[in-house]
Amino acid sequence: MAGDSIFDVRLYNIIMLGLSFMLIFTAFQTASMAEKSVLDSAKNESESTNGTKFTGDGYTSLSVIYIVFSVSNWLAPSIIVITGPKLSMFIGSLLYFLFILSFLKPMTWALYTVSGLVGFGAAILWTGQGNFLTINSDSETISRNSGIFWALLQCSLLFGNAYSHFVLQGSDSITKAERNKLFIGLSGAALLGSIFLLFLRKKRTADSDDLVNLNSSGQAKVDTPLTALKRSVHLMKTKEMLLLSISIAYTGLELTFFSGVYSTCLSNTKYFGTESKGLIGISGMFIGAGEIIGGTLFGLMAKRTNRHGRDIIVMFGYVVHMACFYLIFINLPSKSPIDPTDEATYMTTNKYVAILCSFLLGLGDSSFNTQIYSLLGFMFPEDSSPAFAIFKFIQSIAAAVAFFYSDYLILKWQLLILVIAGSIGSLSFSVIEWESTNLKREGYQSI
Template identity: 70%
Template sequence: MAEPKVFDVRLYNIIVLGLAFMLLFTAFQTASMAEQSVLSSEKKNSNGTFTGDGYTSLSIIYIVFSAANWIAPPIVAVLGPKITMFAGSILYFVFILSFLKPMVWALYSGSVLVGIGAAILWTAQGNFLTINSDSETVSRNSGIFWALLQCSLLFGNMYSYFVLKGSTDITDSERTKLFIGLSGAALLGVLCFLILRKPVSTDTENLVNLTASDRKERESPLQTIKRAFHLLRTKEIMLLSLTIAYTGIELTFFSGVYGTCISNTKQFGDDAKGLIGISGMFIGVGEILGGAAFGLMGKRTNKYGRDPIVLLGFLAHMAAFFLIFMNLSNGSPKNSDDISSFLTPNKYIAVFCSFLLGFGDSSFNTQLYSILGFMFPEDSTPAFALFKFVQSVAAAAAFFYSEVLLLHYQLLILTILGAIGTLSFCVVEWGVSRAFRMGYQSI
C-alpha cells in the first residue's frame, strides 16, 4: 500500500505546483502582455505627469532576474523549495498591486522586486519538480506542469479581453478593474504554495534519491554556487545555453512585443486593444495543447528522443515568423502610424500566429525541463538556476533592443537564433541518448 501513497503525494505536488503557477502567472503574464499599452494610456490620461515605460519595466525585471539567479541556489538550499517559492510569489503579488495606482517609483521598484522573486521562484520550482520525479516520470510531470502553467494565458487574457474590449485608450476604471482581478488571482496562487507536501519515498530504486537531495540542500551556500559554476563549464550546459537563450528571446517577443504590435495596427480598428487578450488566449491554447500532448508522450519521448518535439516547435515558430512578417507593419512595435505591410493586416492570421508561438514555445520549454531533470537529478537547483539565468539575460537584451529595432529585424534575430538553438539541443540530446543506451543515467 506504500507505493501508491508515495506516487499520489508526488503527483499531488506536481498538480498543486502547476495550479499555483497558473494562478500567479494568470496575473503576471496578462499584466506583462498589456503593460506597454496600459502605461502608454496612463501617460495620455495623466497629461504627462506619469512617465513610466512598459518596455523599460520589463527590461529591468529580466536584468535583475538574470543577476539574482546567482543568489537563488543558496536561498533554495537554506529555505527549501516550498518556502522559497512562497516568498518569491509574494514579490510577484506586490508588483501586480503596483498597477492599481501607477507611479514611476513603484513601477520600477516593483520591477526590481519581481526580478528577484522570479529568480528564486523558478530555481525552487525546478528543484521541486525534480525531487518529485524520476527518469520515467520527469517528461510527464514537465508536461503536466507546463500545461497547467499555460492555462494562465487562457484565463488571464480572456478576462483582459472582456475588460478592454472596444477600448482605443485604457481608462483608469478599466485599468483598476483589470488589476483588481489579476491581484486576486495572484493572491490565490501565493496561498497554493502553502499546501504543497514534502515528497516521501520508500522506493529507493525508482524514485529520485531524496536522501542525496536532502544532503545537497544542507550544503553551504558557497558550495551551491560553486556547483553552479562547475555546471556552467560543462559542454552540455554550454550547448543548451544557446537553446535556452533562444527561449528567452522568443519569450520577450510573444509576451511583450507581439501584443503591442497587434494593438498598434490601425487596420484592426476598435478591436486592436481587445485583440491583446485574444492573442494571449491563443498563445495559451498553443502552450496548453503542446504541454498536454508532450506530457502524455513522456514515455515515447524517452524512447524516441526529445529532438523531434523540438524540431516540431522550430517549424511552428518559423511559420509564425513568416506570417507575422507578411501580416504586420515593420514599425508596429513602436509606431502606430506605420500602416505598410505585405498583406492587408488580418486579425485571424494574427491570432493564428499567436497559437503557433505558444505551441512552439511549449515544445522547447517542456523538453528543456525534461532534459535538465534527466541529466542532473542531483544538481537540479544549480541546473535550473543556470537555465533561468541564461533565459533572463537573453530576455533582458531582447526587451532592450525591442525599444529601437523594427519588427523585421526582430524577426530576423529570432529566425537565426532559433536555428542555432535547435541544432544545439539536438546535439546534446543525441549525446544523452547514446549515454543512456550504454547504461549511463546522466552525463
C-alpha cells in the same frame, strides 16, 4: 496506506504546483502582455491632469525585471538550501503579487522598484520550482511531469487574457477605471496562487526508486549556500550546459516576443481600429491554447519521447516558429513594435492570421520549454537547483536584452534575430540530446 503512496504524493505535488503557477501567472503574464499599452495610457492620463506626471515605460520595466532576474539566479540555489523550495517559492510569489498591485496607482519610482523586486522573486520562485519538480519525479516520469506542469501553467494565458479581453475590448485607450478593474482581478489571482503553494506536501524519501538522494531539508546533496554557488559555477562551465545555453537563450528571446512585443504590435496596428486593444486578450488566449495543447500532447508522448528522443519535438517547434515568423512578417506593419502605425504590409492585414500566429507562438514555445525541462531533469538530477537556476539565468539575460532592443528595432529585424537564434538553438539542443540518448543506451542515468 496504499492511497498515500509515494507516486500519489508526487503526482499531487505536481498538480498543485501547476495550479499555483497557473494562478500566479494568470496575473503576471496577462499584466506583462498588456503592460506597454496600459502604461502608455497611464502616461496620457497623467499629462491631462494636474497630478504627478507618470513617465514609466513598459519595455523598460520588463527589461529591469529580467536583468535582476538573471543576476539573482546565481543566489537562488544558495537561498533554497536555507529555506527549502516550498518557502522560497512562497516568498517569490508574494513579490509577484506586489508587482501586480502596483498597477492600481502607477508611479514611476514604484514601477521600477517592484520590477526589481519581482526579478528577485522570479529567481527563487523558478529555481525552487525546478528543484521541486525534479525531486517529485524520476527518470521515467520527468517528461510526463514536465508536460503536466507546463499545460497547467499555460492555462494562465487562457483565463487571464479572457478577462483582459472583456475588460479592454472596444477601447482605443485604457482608462483608469478599466485599469483598476483589470488589476484588481489579477491581484486576487496572484494572491490565491501564493496560498496554493502552502498546500504542497513533503515527499517521503525512503523509497529506493527516488531519482536523487536527498538530505533532511529535501535538497539534493547540497549542504551549504557556498557549496550551491560553487556547483552552479562548475555546472555552467560544462560542455553540455554551454551548448544547451544557446537553446535556452532562444527561449528567452521568443518569450520577450510573445509576452510583450507581439501584443504591442497588435495594439499599435491601426488597421484593427477599436478592436486593437481587445486583440491583446484574444492573442494571449490563443498563445495559451498553443501552450496547453503542446504541453498536454508532449506529456502524453513522454514514453515515446524517452524512447525516440526529445530532438524530434524541438525540431517540430522550430518548424512551427519559422512558419509563424514568416506570417507575422507579411501580416503586420514593421513599425508596430514601437509606435501606432497604418503603414502598408506585404498582405492585407488580417486579424485571423494574427490570431493563428498567436497559437503557433504558444505551440512552438511549449515544444522547446517542455523538452529543455525534461532534458535538464534527466541530465542533472543531483544538481537540479543549480541547473534550473542557470536555465533561468540564461533565459532572463536573453529576455532582458530583447526587451531593451524592442524599443528600437522594427519588426523585421526582431524576427530576423529570432530566426537565426532559433536555427542555432535547435541544432545545439539536438546535439546534446543525441549525446544523452547514446549514454542512456549504454546504461548511464545522467551526464
